[in-house]
Amino acid sequence: MDGGTVFVPTPLTDPDEIWEALPPATRAEMLARKIRLLALDTAALAMKHAPRPDLEIRMQGVALVGVFLRVSPFAERAGLDRPALMEAVRGNLTRFFGKRGTSVVDANLAVIQGAYDGVIDVTASMAGKAAVPAAEATR
Numbered sequence: 486m487d488g489g490t491v492f493v494p495t496p497l498t499d500p501d502e503i504w505e506a507l508p509p510a511t512r513a514e515m516l517a518r519k520i521r522l523l524a525l526d527t528a529a530l531a532m533k534h535a536p537r538p539d540l541e542i543r544m545q546g547v548a549l550v551g552v553f554l555r556v557s558p559f560a561e562r563a564g565l566d567r568p569a570l571m572e573a574v575r576g577n578l579t580r581f582f583g584k585r586g587t588s589v590v591d592a593n594l595a596v597i598q599g600a601y602d603g604v605i606d607v608t609a610s611m612a613g614k615a616a617v618p619a620a621e622a623t624r
Contacts, residue, residue, distance in 0.1 A: 490521040492552055494545070496529065500610030515608075522607040525552060525600055534595040536588055544596050550574075551600025571598060 497503045503524045504512065515522060531544035554560060560570045574597055578590045 486520075487518045488520070489518075490523060490556060491515070492549070493522065493524045494527040495524050496526045497524065498526065498605065500524075500605055500607045503605065503607050504611055520608075521556075522611075523552060523556060524605045524607055525603055527600070530596055530599045530603070534592045534599065536592050540592075544592070547593050547596045548600040551597040551602075552604045554597070555601045555604050556606075567601075571601075 493503065495503055495506070497506060504522070507515075507522075514520075525548065527545040527548040528541070530548050531541045535541045535544045554570060554574070560566075563570075565573060571594065575590065575594055578593050578597075582589045582593060
């Protein structure tokens with residue numbers, strides 16, 4: 486979709502490296518269609534905060550909540566700053582996971598906060614740079 490957003494889970498943290506990891510034709514298409522590129526190492530975030538190894542995959546999905554909250558207009562439209570937003574998230578997590586204990590709620594919130602604070606806007610970092618040399622765009 487023109488003007489859309491693409492999220493890539495990656496262990497890379499440098500915006501230039503993330504961009505260069507994409508095939509040239511993909512980069513050219515993203516530029517032509519004004520597609521925003523976001524990235525985050527969801528696996529490392531999940532490993533850091535998952536209370537048990539068997540929850541790491543699920544926690545990677547939880548990280549996407551933080552990415553969504555950061556890049557969507559949801560919080561702004563609701564008039565929520567970051568602390569109020571995270572308190573609302575805690576309330577929802579408590580409602581869903583509270584029976585499993587505070588540590589489960591806290592771990593989920595830590596992953597969401599980590600994703601919210603850590604998502605990399607590759608497109609913003611690339612602004613003003615020659616993102617795809619013309620010769621590479623046809624490969």
